[in-house]
Amino acid sequence: MKIWEDEKQCYIRAAMERNSAEANEHLKAELEKIDWSVLEHIERRETVNERGVFAPLEAVEISEIEERREEFYSIGRKAVSEGKVGAVLLAGGQGTRLGLDKPKGTLNIGIDRELYLFEQLIRNLMDVTDDVGAYVPLYIMTSNINDQDTKDFLEEHSYFGYPKEYVKFFIQEMEPACDYQGRVYMESDTKVAMSPNGNGGWFSSMVNAGLLSDIRERGIEWINVFAVDNCLQRIADPLFIGATIAGGCESGAKVVKKAAPDERVGVLCTEDGRPSIAEYYEMTEEMATARKENGDLLYGFGVILNYVFSEKKLEEIADARMPIHVVEKKIPYTDEAGNFVKPDASNGYKFETLVLDMVHMMSDCVPYEVDRNREFAPIKNLHGIDSLDSARELMRGCGIEL
Ligand code: UTP
Numbered sequence: 001m002k003i004w005e006d007e008k009q010c011y012i013r014a015a016m017e018r019n020s021a022e023a024n025e026h027l028k029a030e031l032e033k034i035d036w037s038v039l040e041h042i043e044r045r046e047t048v049n050e051r052g053v054f055a056p057l058e059a060v061e062i063s064e065i066e067e068r069r070e071e072f073y074s075i076g077r078k079a080v081s082e083g084k085v086g087a088v089l090l091a092g093g094q095g096t097r098l099g100l101d102k103p104k105g106t107l108n109i110g111i112d113r114e115l116y117l118f119e120q121l122i123r124n125l126m127d128v129t130d131d132v133g134a135y136v137p138l139y140i141m142t143s144n145i146n147d148q149d150t151k152d153f154l155e156e157h158s159y160f161g162y163p164k165e166y167v168k169f170f171i172q173e174m175e176p177a178c179d180y181q182g183r184v185y186m187e188s189d190t191k192v193a194m195s196p197n198g199n200g201g202w203f204s205s206m207v208n209a210g211l212l213s214d215i216r217e218r219g220i221e222w223i224n225v226f227a228v229d230n231c232l233q234r235i236a237d238p239l240f241i242g243a244t245i246a247g248g249c250e251s252g253a254k255v256v257k258k259a260a261p262d263e264r265v266g267v268l269c270t271e272d273g274r275p276s277i278a279e280y281y282e283m284t285e286e287m288a289t290a291r292k293e294n295g296d297l298l299y300g301f302g303v304i305l306n307y308v309f310s311e312k313k314l315e316e317i318a319d320a321r322m323p324i325h326v327v328e329k330k331i332p333y334t335d336e337a338g339n340f341v342k343p344d345a346s347n348g349y350k351f352e353t354l355v356l357d358m359v360h361m362m363s364d365c366v367p368y369e370v371d372r373n374r375e376f377a378p379i380k381n382l383h384g385i386d387s388l389d390s391a392r393e394l395m396r397g398c399g400i401e402l
Helices: 010-018 021-033 036-044 062-067 069-081 117-132 147-156 202-208 212-218 238-246 285-289 311-317 388-397
Strands: 085-090 138-142 167-171 174-176 186-188 194-196 222-227 251-257 267-271 274-278 301-310 325-329 348-352 366-369
Touching: 010 021, 010 186, 036 174, 036 348, 062 069, 062 366, 069 117, 069 238, 085 202, 117 238, 138 147, 138 202, 147 167, 167 202, 174 348, 194 348, 202 212, 222 238, 222 311, 238 251, 238 301, 238 366, 267 301, 301 311
Parallel strands: 085 138, 085 222, 138 167, 251 366
Antiparallel strands: 174 194, 222 301, 251 301, 267 274, 325 348
16 A cells, blocks of 8 residues: 555645645655655654663773873874774754754854854864874765755855865765654655654765765774764774774773763663663663672763774674664644644654664674763753753863853
8 A cells, every 4th residue: 555545644645635636746756765664663662672681891991091091092093193083973963952943063052252063073073183193084974954054054164174175974864754643744745754864874874875985995994973962072082992993892982970870871781792772761770770899880881972983894784774763853744734833842753773773783892981071061952951051061161161
């Protein structure tokens, strides 16, 4: 059965009743291109995949990093200076919690001066490139929704001093969004409401965009992938890359010590012997509160969406299927009467794959501890936890003038 023949699909059918025959021919062609199997995931919601047996994973803690600083730094610095490290900025999200109608990276985080999120991230990267004396190729993932605005903004600001020839963009894929009953939303009478498909498909999107040859030609062996909204994070950090290489591992994840057993962060651990991230809602009370002999939490390190992956391994897993997460979001849509609705609260589901699920596809992963006051200031909301307010405070604590 075609999706528009399904009586349940009221938004599609209502739009079709209003459309001309010609518009409907175009719409049908578009609808036929979409893989509707994602809709089957609604019933399973967040229990996306059956989980195996979790076990703790020892982190490389700050004290060890200090002891081995020279070793890690010289290994990582060498990799960066030889051009073996690339960076991928995940900027395809919609930032719905912030309520912006432009790319999140264009947010001005300054108070008495202009300081854009993109600008701060590029500065953080340039701390490394200035130190090492070599540029790191920077790939920026956007979505159809924010691609042009992102490019225009960076162009307007001359890439904040980063050489343009080291910056490349690619667009991630989209998935349809639907209401809580699985009825696909229409953005307009001729267009399905599509949302970016999460941050997990970044490498296959890079491949689809033809960037694999660029990565290979440049000789990139390690890719540091990071979120757009953590304004304090270090990018292409030689110490982190050095620790991953020194550990003989395929991947590394920056982690922070959990502030409390019930902090809502995903914890890096193992699952059936492979590295994995247990989400806070997947942890039993016993797991979340268990402590080591020294009093530290057994599952004590949360991920901050800053990972390094072996490029070779990424190529191996590029076609692997990733678990689909069903995420509640605010989805603007055209209702059955033809009115455009911009909801104030979540009104349905988007379907996403997540970069954290890539970690489980690796044979190993180094949990690399960073000081949360110095490297973790995510901006998800305007106020409250993980907000512009809290990030500004953390930035000030790091001596950054705003
Ligand atoms: P979030 O999970 O915080 O999502 O993204 P978001 O879309 O930015 O914000 P909300 O949930 O709508 O408020 C974490 C990182 O992953 C990127 C984001 O840009 C951010 O850097 N991301 C997210 C993508 O690149 N693509 C996506 O489809 C989703």
